[in-house]
Amino acid sequence: MGVAMARRIAKAGVELTAWNRTLSKAEPLKQHGASVCGSIADLRGKDVVFTMVSTPADLEQVLLGEGGLLADPEHVPAVVVDCSTVSTESSAAIRRACEELGVGFLAAPVSGNGKVVRAGGLSLVVSGPRETYDGVAHLLDHLGKSVTYVGEGDAARLVKIAHNLMLGVVTQSLAEITVLVEKGGVSRHAFLEFLNNSVMGSTFTRYKSPAFVNLDYSPTFTPILLRKDFDLGLAAARRLDVPMPVTALTAQLVQASVGSGRVDEDFSILLDLQAAASGIELKPENVKVDDGLGAADAKDGS
CATH class of the missing domain: 1.10.1040.10 (N-(1-d-carboxylethyl)-l-norvaline Dehydrogenase; domain 2)
Structure with missing residues (x-):
């Protein structure tokens, strides 16, 4: 599903670098103009990083684990937009870690699956700092048919x-x-x-x-x-x-x-x-x- 979402962003003409724990799943994105990197560490200097994983443990590992996106405090992205479905408590813990590093964090879980994404029918609900949301809203709009902002914190979860x-x-x-x-x-x-x-x-x-x-x-x-x-x-x-x-x-x-x-x-x-x-x-x-x-x-x- 994350690959289908990345595909829509790439097709919209946005400069995109993709990473997947199973590298072969990201390879098809190249035909839409995206680059594919071999390590999530290669994304640390990006302006905006989207994440999509299955469980809170996966999210913590990808962001905070050894070699994770936020493992090097000197090199972090400006904003992380997480589209996973995790608990409010897990999301809040990730938000605190991001804030300590000066990284903007948006909770942006989605309604749909890969086919819905490809059909342009994805819906997103987003929470976090309004200023951060306003800065990436144009990217969120590429992902589907609707984006609903529901306020500060982790209400979107x-x-x-x-x-x-x-x-x-x-x-x-x-x-x-x-x-x-x-x-x-x-x-x-x-x-x-x-x-x-x-x-x-x-x-x-x-x-x-x-x-x-x-x-x-x-x-x-x-x-x-x-x-x-x-x-x-x-x-x-x-x-x-x-x-x-x-x-x-x-x-x-x-x-x-x-x-x-x-x-x-x-x-x-x-x-x-x-x-x-x-x-x-x-x-x-x-x-x-x-x-x-x-x-x-x-x-x-x-």
């Missing part, structure tokens, strides 16, 4: 975690009603076509429909990553004294998906688990389903 809680809750609900109508004799593609064209349809339900209809669970977001976000969200709910009974129940179903062992597939396997609990076995319907991103793909030239 809570916003993104809340977003991902809804992601899981909506997907579980979608799995339940899809299995209900299938067991009642209605095909999944017919039901989802109706739903997506009704007031209850959304960009997300349309985007997930091909996976639900054809049982293609190629990973865009794994059960492990979704469980991490539910853990973060429920911890925030306890800290803020907010009851979240529907979220708590969904967290158990997400845990069941992890317990199934299918941790390398997309979290859409919630559909299979719901079907098994309902006494039916799903089969691919082999129907072409519009995911709603085709037009944006064409516009982006992908």
Whole structure:
């Protein structure tokens, strides 16, 4: 996903140097005018560095670990923009480390995945010093369709975690009603076509429909990553004294998906688990389903 984001910045004509822990993943960016470096240390003198990793531990290692971006206090970038989904507490710790070194830091988690990025549909939520945000807003605009600034500090982390809680809750609900109508004799593609064209349809339900209809669970977001976000969200709910009974129940179903062992597939396997609990076995319907991103793909030239 980070590579897809970097590609959009490079295609916008911005001078870009990319680094990835798996170097071969960054190599395709060269065809869009980007340079690729072999060490994150090579990015220390840059004006703005974007980071995108999976976990708080990864973020700490990339920025503060041995050989990390901020390991040499004499050579640091001016601004770090982190697009990962991590806890507010982890983000605040990284922010303090950046401030001690005179480095501007923005929390800028995103909504979307690689295909959404390529289609120009990415959404970003950003928090941090307003002056820092204003200085890099033109770069953020290249990444997708919308950028929302939500204030100082690390508020963007809570916003993104809340977003991902809804992601899981909506997907579980979608799995339940899809299995209900299938067991009642209605095909999944017919039901989802109706739903997506009704007031209850959304960009997300349309985007997930091909996976639900054809049982293609190629990973865009794994059960492990979704469980991490539910853990973060429920911890925030306890800290803020907010009851979240529907979220708590969904967290158990997400845990069941992890317990199934299918941790390398997309979290859409919630559909299979719901079907098994309902006494039916799903089969691919082999129907072409519009995911709603085709037009944006064409516009982006992908």
